[in-house]
Amino acid sequence: MTESASWIETIKRDRRWLSRCYYGWVIFVMLIEYSGRRLIHQLGEPVLFSPAVDNTYWLLHLMGIPQFIASNNTAAITFEVIFLLTTASCFLAEERFRMLPVLFTLEFLIYLVTKNSIVAHQEHGVDALFLMSFVFWTGKETRFSLLLQAFRYYVHFIFISAACWKLFRGSAFLPQQMSEILKSQHLAELSEPVAGTRLQLIIWLINHPSISHGLLIAAVFMQLSFLTGFFTKKFDRWLLLFFFLFYLGDWFVMGLSFYQSWVAALVFLPWSSLQFTSVTHSAKPLVT
Amino acid sequence: MPPQRKSWFLIQVYRLDRRLFWLLLIFVAGQSFFIYKGVETVPFFHWGMYSSAYPAKTEYHTTGLAVDDSLIRIDQLKEIPPGYLQSILDRYALLNQQAFHDPILDVIHHRLGSFPAFETFAISRLTDPPNSPQRFEEWLCKYLGRNEGVASGTIKLVDCRYAWDSTRFTLINYSVIDSFHCTR
Structure with missing residues (x-):
């Protein structure tokens, strides 16, 4: 095996471990949130929304996405089940389906914005968890390694x-x-x-x-x-x-x-x- | 081979992956811009929690709920995450005290005032609808109703004033912000 191929194999192995740890942790977090009655569908269709002055929040609210999910319990349950299934799929096979981590990040963004809007408070506990999801967007080993290093600096x-x-x-x-x-x-x-x-x-x-x-x-x-x-x-x-x-x-x-x-x-x-x-x-x- | 000098991370990225280099640079620029503005736009987060000054006070305020003139301990309501309920009550109290003039209306006007049609659309999507006080009452009663012995009768949203006496906070008094009539 060449030295370059050896590096590639090592990064691939790191990625498998890191993705299992990351997506496994997200599943764990969702279970803890569920047991603490903090998931969107458990908040009883709240009626007040607070998108603050965050441009990304504004964009999603202008599209009506957080309002639709939070004010309809069926939509909230469906969305959270889809989010959980996407996370589980990423846990099992994110390296084989390139679009899965991207889909996960988008769903995570919607979850983050919807939840924070209805509880009128921007929770910072999940911010680093959210940003770490970008590390898995790439299929290239070199880029993965560099993204991981960039996240370390972050x-x-x-x-x-x-x-x-x-x-x-x-x-x-x-x-x-x-x-x-x-x-x-x-x-x-x-x-x-x-x-x-x-x-x-x-x-x-x-x-x-x-x-x-x-x-x-x-x-x-x-x-x-x-x-x-x-x-x-x-x-x-x-x-x-x-x-x-x-x-x-x-x-x-x-x-x-x-x-x-x-x-x-x-x-x-x-x-x-x-x-x-x-x-x-x-x-x-x-x-x- | 002579030992090579370590270079900065961004230079390494520039050598190995030009596209990623530009993406990271855009991210750094975005993060710097929002730090300068002192606001947050996902994914450019603001990490300045608890960095504003907390001056010493003689009175401390919090929004609470009262039933039959006795305060409900929000942190002991098992069916509701206390932090969430507190934030939602604070938000309602703020809107109520401003006659339901959402402070975000001024920001929307400042940003989109030059585009009246879009401003109207933005107001409809970014602020709470006019019937939100009635809908809030229904939501609060339904939510509190999940807790045993809380939801029936008149529930008052109150502004509580406390004083610190070196061992605990003692209630000075409270004033009613709004009342809700909940029936089981």
């Missing part, structure tokens, strides 16, 4: 961007910022007689703004540490740890899990496809 960008917004807007420097965020985030829970260690810790953080501000600064530094990923892959195992530490902290302190996008952590693993460059593409893969 995951780093998410954290760095979040830190920069806090720094450039100046909110990271406000001493009461975290304490006030916690009050706003837990208002419902803290308006009832409080029990439980977690809520006691939240109250303690609210009453000690300097400590909670320190926590915010630590979170900003943790987000900024993803900047290293733009220059080297040497620290990716640490970034993998920070990725989950950040989300676990977010879940514990803020009550936000963003669990849908945990699958994006796959980009911190040492896939051969992530090592593929114009310098190395004629050499042997690092992992065989």
Whole structure:
């Protein structure tokens, strides 16, 4: 086997694993959403729509697609079953039918826009999950490898961007910022007689703004540490740890899990496809 | 062979796949543009959650529901994801307080004012229909009706004012935004 063919085989193997992980995770997310009664058909045909000022939302609303799906339970169930079947088909054979991943992304877009419009809130938990779907659009191994690398940079960008917004807007420097965020985030829970260690810790953080501000600064530094990923892959195992530490902290302190996008952590693993460059593409893969 | 110098990712892409290079460049340009504008257009997401300033306050507001003058604990309604219901109630309260003048109407006019026919069409598709308050009442009653012992009688949408007393939020008072008459 030539060295080039060896690379192709390695990328194909990576792709099989990554697509199984990705589409399998989407199926898992849909089951969790179903058990939490958060699918579109479980929301009882809501009547208020909020497309905000997002151009893509506007486009789909002008076509009447979210309104049709959300205000008709039969349409909502049909759409969600089709979405699930498309995901299952991608899980089983996305590499054999090139249009399947494209269809999946389009259905995902409709699902995302419809759901966020009717709950009047743009949920960011699924955004990275949605963007990762573009990685599987191509049938070419080289392009797949490059798309995966591009997505790896995007995951780093998410954290760095979040830190920069806090720094450039100046909110990271406000001493009461975290304490006030916690009050706003837990208002419902803290308006009832409080029990439980977690809520006691939240109250303690609210009453000690300097400590909670320190926590915010630590979170900003943790987000900024993803900047290293733009220059080297040497620290990716640490970034993998920070990725989950950040989300676990977010879940514990803020009550936000963003669990849908945990699958994006796959980009911190040492896939051969992530090592593929114009310098190395004629050499042997690092992992065989 | 002499060791080759590592080059930037986009240069690698340019060498290996010219079409993908241009697509990525367009994506980067789009993302930069929407960051500059401070808004979001899928797939150019905005990652600035919780980055706006949260000033210290003496009063905290939230939209709630009351039956027979007692507040319903939204987070304990088993049939409804509490976060979703809260957002929907906030949205209705906002529309109600603005006499159902959707704030998006101003944006539509700003963007499409030069095309009156298209503006009318856009308003019909991007804003809620005039009968949405009645339809909202039906939806809310039906949805709450799935929860045992909640849906009968008059349900009030209320603006609750809370104060923080170092151990918990205490209710100062609430004012009624709207009332709904639900029958089983």
